[in-house]
Structure formats: structure tokens, C-alpha cells
Amino acid sequence: MRAVLTWRDKAEQCVYDLAFKPDGTQLILAAGNRLLVYDTSDGTLLQPLKGHKDTVYCVAYAKDGKRFASGSADKSVIIWTSKLEGILKYTHNDSIQCVSYNPVTHQLASCSSSDFGLWSPEQKSVSKHKSSSKITCCSWTNDGQYLALGMFNGVISIRNKNGEEKVKIERPGGSLSPVWSICWNPSREEHNDILAVADWGQKLSFYQLSGKQIGKDRSLNFDPCCISYFTKGEYILLGGSDKQVSLFTKDGVRLGTVGEQNSWVWTCKVKPDSNYVVVGCQDGTISFYQLIFSTVHGLYKDRYAYRDSMTDVIVQHLITEQKVRIKCKELVKKIAIYKNRLAIQLPEKILIYELYSDDSLDMRYRVKEKIVRKFECNLLVVCADHIILCQEKRLQCLSFSGVKEREWQMESLIRYIKVIGGPPGREGLLVGLKNGQILKIFVDSLFAIVLLKQATAVRCLDMSASRNKLAVVDENDTCLVYDIHTKELLFQEPNANSVAWNTQCEDMLCFSGGGYLNIKASTFPVHQQKLQGFVVGYNGSRIFCLHAFSMSAVEVPQSAPMYQYLDRKMFREAYQIACLGVTDTDWRELAMEALEGLEFETAKKAFTRVQDLRYLELINSIEERKKRGETNNDLFLADVFSYQGKFHEAAKLYKRSGHENLALDMYTDLRMFEYAKDFLGSGDPKETKMLITKQADWARNTNEPKAAVEMYISAGEHGKAIAISGDHGWVDTLIDIARKLDKAEREPLLMCAHYFKKLDNPGYAAETYLKIGDLKSLVQLHVETQRWDEAFALGEKHPEFKDDIYVPYAQWLAESDRFEEAQKAFHKAGRQGEAVRVLEQLTHNAVVESRFNDAAYYYWMLSMQCLDIAQDPAQKDVMLGKFHHFQHLAELYHGYHAIQRYTEEPFSFHLPETLFNISRFLLHSLTKDTPLGISKVGSCRRPRGSRDLHPAFAASFVQVSRV
Template sequence: MCMNWIGDSSEYLAICGQNQKINLYSYEGCQIGHLTEEKSWILSCKKHPQEKQLVIGCQDGTIRSMQYFTPIVHSFYKDRYAFRDIITDVIIQHLVTEQKARIKCRDVVKKIAIFKNRLAIQLSDRVLIYDSAADDPFDMHYHIKEKVMLKFNCQVLLVASQHIIYCQDCKITCVNFQGQMEHFWCLDSSAQCIQQNGGPDGNESLTIGTTNGQVFKLNLNSAFPILLTKIDTKVSFIDLSSDRDKIAVIDCNNTLTVHSLQTKEILLREANITSAAWNQVINDLLCYTSKDTLHIVTVDYTCHQQPIEGVVVGFNGSSVYCLSSQFVRRIEVQLAQAMYYYLDAGRLKEAYQMARLGVSETDWRKLGNAALLNMELQIARSVFVYLGDYFYLTYIQQLEERQRHGSVQPPDSLMTSTEKLLIEAELACFQGDYKEAAKTFKKANHVERVVGLYTDLRRFTEAKEIMISASGDAESKNGECDFYSEEATRGLLAKHAEWARATKDHRTAATMFIEAGNYGAAIELAAEHGWVDVLLELSRKVDKGDRIHLDLCAKHLAKLGECAFAADCYARIGDVESQLDILIRAAKWDESLSLVQGNPEYTRKVYLPYAQWLAENDSFEEAQAAFARAGLANETVRFLEELASCAVSEFRFDDASWYYWKLSKQCAEVAKGSQDQHTKREYLRRFKDCAKRADVYYVYNNIYRYMKDPFATHVPEAYFNMARYLLQRLGKDDFDGISKVYPSKLYLLFTDLRVVIFEHICFFKVNR
């Protein structure tokens, strides 16, 4: 007996000896079968170091070389691929996540079938049914569900939700998971290939290609197959589109034909094709392999080509699944070219379907813009929702609103060229291509939109140039222009001013407000920042009939200390009273007095504050004259009384005498001019009293100075006579500030002095 490990990875053990056979075992010790049987004992067995060849030597002297291989057993359904590994194991691969699961059967795996979450494995004497979680498309945990104790040989094994289907030449048998046969069908010729199409649980459908060129559709609960189409030669491959309206058939000559099941016509024919697959997402998209090249086509357009190794077995979205040996690779293909083909043809729905399979963000945006231009707002919304572009979604809402109000046409209507140009310009704005947007707005003859665009961009100079240019063009054509109106220009300047104010460029804002004629805003800015020059410019620019703005200018100029300019503003509008108020507030008395000469009705208004100002500046005499000029006799008297009283309280008796003298004159004048006898008597009485007080205070001032000062200005006899006069004049009256002690003391002193002098004179005369 001899043993040898064979296989690509030495995974099989070949044992030979006296039984004249080469028996094959797995590495776990499971007997797989025998490779060959000789006529004598096999004494030696060696494998080729590189090829799958085995050399044996027998007892009868025979030396023979044999080649062995392990046939591929696999099954494919959408994104799951199951294949046999080392004959006794099954590996399930998820083609999206690249996860793999291994099932150890410890028996020879003859056939594999996979469908949705079901997996059927045919062993030597039974069929095992596995399933995974139905609600998780990525679940790879398979658990055994049923064991069907059936032993049969077949060319094709299929599994459904509740059945097992196997094909034996012309006969197709359907059994349930309990091993009971439910249906069988006998065809006219051998079934060459079978595709599972899905369907309701328990009533799935199959597509069958036969050796005589017929293609049938078979429902599991129907006894009669349905003929779909027929070709002239043997069918080697079939695939049904996702909408079940087209079928791809490859014959034994490797010719691909695509048949329409609705019109029964041939839509496409290609030679030298090895395999094909319809896209599971887009019904019209087909891929096929030819001479190691992958082709992705529609009925009328070749979308994509690229070299590959192997044959295509599935096409889901932008993923193509290619089988090479027993390994399936997923290849991502770019279908932007197909999207642009449909885009140029105006078939936006097909273009959107292509984009869904995977294109760049730039391609998505071009599709969205094209949809907007054609008012396919549903497609446009789907595109920009995918991109997460909320600005475009807002614009789509605006278009829908305009569509509801009839300002733009729906997609099934014929849009005018102007509407398309406007939407194109708006799209350019959203993309930031403002130069192109301006050109398109001009092309659509909507120059006002260009002006609005530049205004929103705060490019006011360009907006103004556009307005001037447009007005010139319109005038040359029609002789008149409403667009470049004074109102429109002012509106533009006002927006410029508001923007300048928002950006803290207040002086520019003030200038723009002046040009726009918004004098109120300009005055506010100038006053806020203390710009006297701007206020002066405004006061000269504003029409003299605009009393409101001139009044504002005057008030703010006055607050800023420019009273002369403020008065000029009031002079322009002829408001003498306000002009005088400003001049009086600024103590501009020369201008005020000059102005009041021509407007005598304001004499009292000017001379009263003038008199008060004079009094505050110690010009009491001028103040009294001003009071008198103002015609305020009582005010003059009261003012002089206050002055006299203040002088007395400050011991300025000379000033008090003078004030009382002036007061007596004023009382005399009032009495002289009064027609009322009572008033006349009253003022005459006050005249006498004031005259007396004037005399008394005048004399008392000398006595007071003599008593307080260290020197005398008069001879003693003068003071003696003053004291005599004062005592005689006062009598029993008491005046504020006057003390009778001083004159009495002087009188007694000088009385004694005069006696002594007289005695000396008498003595001198006697002695003589």
C-alpha cells in the first residue's frame, strides 16, 4: 500500500494498494471516492510537482500517467455566491461585504443551490436546506432548516422558498422540503440552462433554455410551461431583465441576442459573447463579456468597456461580478458616460437612473442643472437631496411656487427660450458664476435682473453702468427709456448707501444718501459723526421749500456749535423766530439786534434775554436800558430793586444810592405814562421813597466809609453836617443796611469838638 497527498494545496490523500484502486480521502478522513481502478495491485503512486497529474506503477509492470481535476460546483444569486471547497465543504461569500461562511458537510458535495436566504446542498444520500436571517441582507449565519432524504443525480439543482427543483435531461422535478414530489414537467428536449426569477413564496418562476433553441417560463404551481422565444440553435445561457420584458440568450455559437418579450423583436445581436447579465436596478442596462473585455450597453448605446479576466455572472447597480476559476470578484464600473448620453438625448429619467449607479458629484450637479432647465423638478429635487444642497432645494421650492402661480411652464409644456435663459442665469448665480449669469440675463432681455444681481453683490458701480448702457440702447431703438429713470437710480444709490452704512463706511453712505435724495438719512449720519461739512453741503443742496430737512440741518448745526450756519438755514426758509432762537442761544446779540430792527414784533423776544445776559455780565445799566427797550417797565423796576437790594446787602451804599436814583426816575416815567390814577399814585409814592433812599444811601456811604476806612476824604465839619442831615432825614424810618449808631456817634463827637473850638476862639479874643 502506498499513500500520497495530491491537489493544489495537498488537500487530498490518495491511497492505493491491493484493492487495485486509488481511493481519495479528505484531510479529515472522509472518503470521497476512487480515481481509477487497475487490473493489478498498485504498488507506487507519485504526483506531478506542478500539474494535476498522477503517475502509478502496478504489479504487472504497468506504468501509467493520469490527469485528474475537481469539477467546479457553485451557485450564484444576486450578491451571494456559494461554491464547493475541497469537495466536502461549502463556502458562502457575500459579494458586497466580502464576508465568508464555511459549512463543513463531511461528505461529497454534489450540487449547490442558493436563493435569497435559502441554501441547498446535495450530498451523496440527502439534501440539506440551510437558511439565514430573512430580515438582514448581510447576515451570514446559516442554520440547517431541513434534511431531505433523497438520492438522485441531476444536471441542475435549484432551491426555492418551499421547494427543491432538479433537472434530469428533459425532466424537471419539484419536491417539497419533506421529500414529496409535487410537480414534474417533461420538455421536448433537454434543459440546457435554468434561471430562477423569484416570485411569491411557493409559486416562484423559472426560465429554461433547451437544446432545441426554445426558451420557456415555468411557474411552480402551473402544469404547463410558457414559450417565451425561440432561436435556431442550442441555448447555452439565458438571463431575464428585472422588469421581465426582455431576455438575453446566448447560443452554442456564442451569439448573443436580446429579445423583447412584448414585441417579440430582436433588440440586439452580438457575436463571440461568453456570458451576459442584466442590471438588477436598471431594466435596460446589460453587460456581457467578449474576448476578455467587459461591455456595458443599452439597446442603442454602448456605455462602458474595460478589460477583465473571467466571465460576468451578475450585474447589480454599478457592481459587476466576474467569475474566474471558482472565485467571484466585484468590479465597480463608471457609468457617467451613459448618463451624459441620456442627458444629451433629453432622457432625464434614464440619466437619473444611471447616476444612481454611481457618478461623481460634478456629474450629479450637471444632471440636477439639466433637470432644472427642463423643469423636471422631481428629478432635480432627488438629485440635490442626494447632494445635500439646501440652497438648490430652496430654489426648487421657489420654482414650484412660480409654477403653481403660472409664471413658469410645467415640464410637459413647451418652455419659451426666455424662460430657459432665465432659469439658466439663476443656476449660474447659484453656482457663483455671476459673470455668466449677467450675460444670460442680458441675452434674455432682462437687464433689470442684471442690475439686481450686481446690487445684491454690492457691485454698485457696475450696476449703474449697466443701467446707463441699457438706457442708451433703449433710447436708440425706441426714442424713450423707462428703465433708467430717476427713481430707479435713486433706489440703486439708496441700496449702495445702506450697504456702506452696514459696512461702517459712513461717509460714503452719507454721500450716497445725498445723491439718492434721502436727505434725512444723510443728516442723521452727519449729525451722528459730527460732520459739519456734510451738513453745510446738505443745507445748500436742499431746496428752500424743504422746511423739514432744513430745520433738521439747522438743529444739528446748532448742536455742533455752528449757530451762524444754523441761522442761515432758518433764514433760507424765512423762519425768523427760529433764527432768533439760535442767535439768542449762541449770544450773537449784534446779529439778533440787527435782525429785530427789521422785525419789531420780536423786540421783546430779543431784548429780554439780552437784558438778562447784560445783567449776568455786570452791565447793569445796559441791562436796565434793554429791559426798558423791551417795554417791560415792571421788569425794569423789579430788576433795579434787586440790584439795589444786592448792593445794600454787600455794603455798596454808593451803588445802592445810584440804583435807587435810577429806580426813582423809572417810577416817575411809569407814573407819567400811566393813565390809571391808582397806578400813577402808587408809582409816585414809590418815586418819593426811592428818591429818599437814594439820598440817604448816598450820605450814609460817606459816613460808613469814614467809620471803616483809616483815612477821611472830607473835613470833619462835612462829616458833622452829613450826620446831622442823615439823622434829620431818617427820622423814625429804618432802612436796610443803615445803622443809626454811626451818624449819632459822629454827631455827638463833632458837637463836643465844636464847643472846644468855640471856647478856644473866645479865649483867644478875650486875651487879645
């Protein structure tokens, strides 16, 4: 921390108090019997305010910025507006010692030697409360609920808004330790309200709202006159009889001096929300300082250590974002970190910490060594077993026990130092000097090695991962890169304030400056992106940047440098860059470019990253072909282009490599038939037919059947054309095809006939069967379509098809209940067995249905068929026997028909005499078995009207009935 004087002024009289306007634009000073209003930006006195008749002791501004108040030895309090106009005045019985505005309600507390008053704009009068001692100071809590009063007798009284005492704190020294200044911590992050108390017992102490003391008293060794917190409560300002303002932590640890004065400091305040401090002194001096808090930090790879709250060290793992806090309770002056070592310099000692384990993620540190000595140094570096102190032109190497082992004296001021690694106890240091000299020093060697010398001073430097290149930022903000071995300047870039090489890639570095982050790969142009801060490290795709007081790890895609390598066909280098971190799209682009460049190894790795199995299969197939001896790169590249969809380029390469057939196959598979025609051989009919066929296949698959049929016909694929036409019911197309086909092309013609039958066009089917001479199929067609006349005509001409015609015809007749015709048809077809079976079935049905006359007829027909069969000598005897049997049955059923009708129906057309004679015939014929359906009882019944018969007939009938 250092203080820079911004402006200074001298008032004629002592400055007892001051207050900032909440927006920080104006400063109100209590000097003599006047108030002085200053512009804080340049220290211009804007206006003196008169109103008090005696010395002004105190001043306070309301938090809303509308009013401020002043208290004087003339026992009065004046309320002023922000326009510097006095609007109200009230008095106490004694001189006013301090005033303070409530931060919430803007209630004003004014304190005198004997009492204190509470005034608010809503009240007409001031409520006053007696005090047991002189009140020297006061302060409201952040929530405005309580007011702390510091008194001359060493007592602190905490009152509520109504003035009632809630807590009383007595300092150990009593009246010998007057409480001269108090202030509540304004931080909202604290769990409790904390009151800082400065008394003239030369002590600084802290209390909770409950009155409980926090920690122990801290000795000041001077009489404090003023105490003030920073806006966020992280620091405390104290001034007094030591004629200076000191900076303390919020816990009371002294950090340093803000500014030394020539007389007592009566007041000091911090400008709201800033690091500006104003100091008012006994001799009337007003000093305005800017406090600059320097960053104390150290970085090694992914571990970053930095100072926090001036007395703590936080170690942050930049990858996991884990943090660990090390509380030192003293001002941290320097920090150094290296591998598992951490060195912290305090005012009177140096602490060396080590990690508990070798785990790269371990964040637990323990004290390894303490060097209890006071050191003055500009830079501090830690190694495995040593610490290095930089003192202007000199470097000292100390062991962890504090013993000086080596010392190096330089020609010029040391501007930069960095550990670049090495075995424990033999690490190398990179040192940059103001005269432009860059050296390498080994911890175990007395001699410094000069790497190179440039004309300008060194500000920052770094060495590449392989120790072959050196990057330097000089005082002109230029980044210069050298080859360490040849000392040659490789390139230089402007607008740089810091530089870092990538620890994982030899040819990549980044530098910052001008609000931009610059990434440079090899000698390619710089890639820029906006970024505030300083680059301090570059690991893989992460760039570590320090901005203000915070370190951040920025994930930077390495796409730009990767594409720079790709543009120059440097595929292996591009792959190395991609491994640092690029998007999937970039990986795919790298894979494609490498594949087109026939760099199959790189392409395979890149496609593996994006898990593209299709291209991996292509690469494997090409590698297998190369193993078999193929060396035609044009052919390999053509395959690559075809996979990428660059079909025209692929076709050109196929043609150039003498494989036009592959181009033809490619275009054909893609259904790009117009392009495929360009690669047909010179009138080769096979290739032409193949192309047209595939084109037709494509038309069929794309639901263009008409076009497909035409193409199939032109390609001679009549079967496929017929199938499509038949499936779509295109009869006209089918008959055109059938009529154009030669009768020798039997298969397609049969397909046509099949579809004609299916589409119910038997005429076209018959025409087709006739064309190929397939009479059997024609007969089947006539039979299936029941076109019997055409079938009979064909059967007359071709008797061999007689069975094929009459058997189905007979079956059809039978199914149509035309059994007699069916029987004749079977007979005509020579199917005697079938004919007999039909007649037997007809006869049986007639008997069951009591149609005895029909049964008689069928038996007669059976007898006649048996007689026809009897002409065969082999069956003559059997058939003649059946003939007589069937003749007998025919007679029986014919006679019984009249009897059955007589018994069932009310009227009969036969004379009784006729019925009688029929009955006699039946009775004499039924001497053996009675045929199915004939009843003897029915045959012997006496006819109705038998009384009219001749007596002889009637007697005979009675006799027959008895029998």
C-alpha cells in the same frame, strides 16, 4: 475540484521522496541512488546529481532556499547548495530514513533506523541521539522549537531543539500501526500546533503539541505512505497503497482524488503558494497536476451562499456584510438559494434549510428537510417547495421529500438555469440550451414554453424586472438583448461573459468581460469602468461581482446613464436612474436641466433631494402662476435663467415675451446699469430717473459717494445728494447745489442750510436762508453763532424779531457775567419781569458779598424801572410804592457802604465828622426792619480818632452810642 495533468515524466527507479525549492522553480527528486532536478514549469530535467552510493530515501530543502539535504541507504547525508553543489557529508550507523530542515534556524534533522542527528552550519559536529525504534518520518513545528519523530513501533516522539523528549504519543495499534508519515499544519491562523499522523493501521489522526488527540481517528482503507499540507494549511494530500493521491480537508474529511497511478504513491507535495501537486510513485512515475477548485455558489438578490473549505457553506448578506457559516462536515457539491430557502448537495444527500423568520435581515438558518439519496447533476436549483436537478438534457422536479413530480426533456444540453420568481409551488424557470434555445418552464406545468431561439449557444441569460426583455450571453462572448413579445433583437454588445438586469430599473443592465464592467441604459452607448470578475447581480446602484472565489458588492454611481437620459431631455427616466444612486452634484444637475426643460415635477423632486429651498420657492411660484392662467413658457424660462445667473438669456426671453420692464428691473437690481439702459422705454423720463436713482443708490452702497452725488443730482434726487455731501463735509458741493436750486425748493435748501450750520459755515447758511426768505431761521443762525451785530441790524429792520434777538443776547450777557448789560437787554426787549428779576438777583448777590455800594446802585435802578412801569395807570400805585421803597434802600446801602468800609479796612477816606453824620442818618432811618447785610452795631461804633472831635460832637456820639 478537478486535477489537470500539467506534465509527467518517468524515472528509471522508484521515487521515494521529493522537495520543492521554496520559490517553486525547481523540484528535487530522490530516484534510485541519484537526485533529479526538474524545472517545475515544463518538467524539463535540469540535472541529475550523483553523490550517494545506494538508494536515496529522502530529500529536504531549507526554507531560506540556500541549501538542501539528501539521505540515503548508504548511511550518509549530503548537504547541497542551491547551485547544485555538494558541500558537506556526514554519516549515521544505519540507513537514513528521513531529513527535515528547521524552518527558523535551518538546523537539519536527519533520522536513521537507530538514531537521529541535529546539524547546523555553526556546529563542527553532528549531535546524535539514540532512538528506541526505527524512525520513519519527522517534521518541525512552525516556530522551529519542536521536532516530531514518527517511529515504526507506532510511537510519536516530540523533541526540543536539543533532542530532548518532551512528549510521547503512542498509537493504539502499537507496532502493528507503524507511523509512516507526519506533518505539522503550517497555518499561522491556528491557535495550536496541530500534527497530522498517518499510520499503517490505515488511520489518519490529529494531535496537539501537548499530545492531546483532536477528534477521532479517521479510517483510510489503505496504507498511507505520505502526507503533506498545502502552504496555508487548508488541505491535506495523502497517498499510498491505493495507488492514488487523495485530497482531504484540514480536519480529515476526504474531498476527492487528485490523480490515479499504476503503483504505490510514495511521495506527494504541494508547490509552495500554489495549487500545483507533484506525485512520485513506485514505478518511477512523476506526475505534476494543477488543482482547479471550482466555485460552488448561489445568489438570490442580496444573499450569496458559497462553499468554503470544501465542507462549509457561508451565507453572506451583501448589503449588511453579515455572514453565517453552516458546517456540513462533508464535501459540498452544489448550492442553491432562493428567497428563504437554501439547498446544499452533499455526496449522499441533499439538505434543505429555511430561515427562522421572514425578516429580510435574518441570517439564522435551520434544517427543513433532508433527501437522503445520492444524486448526480450538473446544476441544482431550489424553489419554495421543490428542488430542480439538471442532468445534461433533462430537468427533474423533486419535492422536499425526494419524490419526483415532473420531468422535462430538452433538445440540447442545458447550459444555464435560473429561477425568475412566482407564487410558491408555481415558480418560473428560465432555461438556456446549447443549441441557442431559450425556454420558460413553470414548476407546476409539464410543458416548456419556447421564448426564442438564436443561432449560438447560451452561456448566461437574465430577464428584466417587468419580464419584457431578455439578455443573453452566447458562446461568442456577445451580449444580445431581445424583446420577449416581438422576438426582436434590440441591440447587441461584444466582449461579455455574464449579464444581469437591474432589479429596480427596467431599462438598465450591466455585463462584464475583458476586465471591464459595462453599464447600458436603454439603447444608449455603454459606459465602461475597469473591474475584474463576473457580474452575477445588479440591484439599484449595487453590482454584485464574483472575482476568483470572492463575491463583492460594488457601489456604482449611476451618473453616466443619468446624463445620457438628460442629453435627450428624458427627465422622468433620468430621475428614475438618479434614485438608484448618484452624487449630490448629479442631483443638482438633474434639477437644473429639468427646470430649464420646464419639467417642474421632476425638478421639484430633485431640488427636494438637495434641499435647495430657493429653487423650490421659484417652482412653487411658477406653479401658482400657472394655476392663475399664465401660459407663457418664455416668461417662466426667463425667471429660471435669472435664478441661475444666466441674465442675458433671461433678458432676451423677457424681451421676447413682451416684458422688457422685467429685464430692466433685473438689470437694475443687479447694478448692471449699462445693460439696463438697453431696455429703457422710448425716452420715458420716469424710467430714466428710476434707473439713475438706483444706480446712485448702488454707488452709495458700494462706497462711491462722489459718483452717487452726481447721479442723484442728475436724477433730481437733491435731498439724497445733499445728505451724502453733508455727511462727508463737502461744503463746495453743497453750496453749488444750493445756488443751483430754485428758491421754491424749500426742503433741499433747508437741508443745505442745516449742513452749513453743522459744518461751521454760517455765511453759506445765511445766504441760503436769505435765498428762501426764512428770516426767522436767519435770526436764529445769528443768535446761535453770536453774531449780534448782524442780529441787531436785522432786528432794526424787522422789529418782530426783537424778542428773538435780545432775549438770547441778554441770556448770553448773563452767562458771561455781564449782568448789567443783560438787564438792559431784557429791558430793551420789553421783558420787564426778566429785567427786574436780573436786577433783584444782582442786588441780592451784591448784599451777600458786602458790595453795598453796588447794591445801592441796583436798588436805585430798580426804583427807576418801577417809576417807568408806574406810567401804566393800572400799576401806578403799586409801582410808586416800590419806587419809594427801593429809593430808601438805595440810600441806606449807600450810607452803610462807608460805615462797612470803615469797620473792615484799616484806613478811611471819610472824615470822622462825615462818618458820624452817616451813622446818625442810618440810626434814624433803621427805626423799623433792618435790611439784609446792615448791622446796627457797626453803625453805632465810635470812630477811631473821636478824641479829636469837637467836644460837643464827641458828647453827642457818646449819647448816640448809649441809645
